[in-house]
Amino acid sequence: MSLLKLKRLHGKKNVMKRINNIMANSNPIDFKKNRLKLRLHLIPSSAFYSNLRKEIGPEKWSNISRKIRGDNNFKCMFCGWKENRSKQEYTHCHEVWKFNKETKVQFLKGFECLCPMCHAVHHWGYSQVRGEDMEALFVHAVYVNKCTIKDFKNHIKKSFKVWRRRSAIKWSLDLNKYSKMVFGK
Numbered sequence: 001m002s003l004l005k006l007k008r009l010h011g012k013k014n015v016m017k018r019i020n021n022i023m024a025n026s027n028p029i030d031f032k033k034n035r036l037k038l039r040l041h042l043i044p045s046s047a048f049y050s051n052l053r054k055e056i057g058p059e060k061w062s063n064i065s066r067k068i069r070g071d072n073n074f075k076c077m078f079c080g081w082k083e084n085r086s087k088q089e090y091t092h093c094h095e096v097w098k099f100n101k102e103t104k105v106q107f108l109k110g111f112e113c114l115c116p117m118c119h120a121v122h123h124w125g126y127s128q129v130r131g132e133d134m135e136a137l138f139v140h141a142v143y144v145n146k147c148t149i150k151d152f153k154n155h156i157k158k159s160f161k162v163w164r165r166r167s168a169i170k171w172s173l174d175l176n177k178y179s180k181m182v183f184g185k
C-alpha cells in the first residue's frame, strides 16, 4: 500500500489538528530524560545489503514476519494501526539492529511489528530516495511521539550525523540472538 493512501487513511487534517493541540499543551522533550518513541533507524550505507531476510531467504523470513506480527496482534507497536487483510493493508516486521562502533558488529537486537508509516519513519533516508511523502511522515512521527516539530527536526539531524559516522565502518553481522529467539533453540 502506498503512503499516500495511508495518509488519507490517517486523515491528515485531523492529525494536524491533534498535533496542534498536543503542541499547545506540551513542553519540548527533555532528551536527557526521555527518548523519542518512534525514532529513525538509519542503516549505514556500508550495511545496506546486510539483513536477516537476505541471510535466511524469503520463505523463512515470511514465517518470522508472520510470527512477530501475530504476537503483536497485527497492530503497530507505536501508533496502534491494525492491518486489514481484506483491503490488503498489512503490518510490517522490522529488524532492529545495534551498531557497536568498538567491535564493528551489527547485532540483531530484535523485531518490531509496525504500520507502513512508522516503518517508513524508521527508514527515513530510504523513504526520501523512494520519493515518499516526507511531510506526511514528519506529521505522523510528531503525532506518535507527542513531541514538537523542533524536537523531531533535531532528532533527524542527529540521526544523520550518526549515520555518516557509521557508514565509514565496515560492519560484520551477528545473528546469534535471532537464531535463539526465533527458532527456540
Ligand SMILES: [Zn+2]
Pocket (backbone or CB within 6 Å): 076, 077, 078, 079, 080, 081, 114, 115, 116, 117, 118, 119
Ligand atoms: Zn504505526
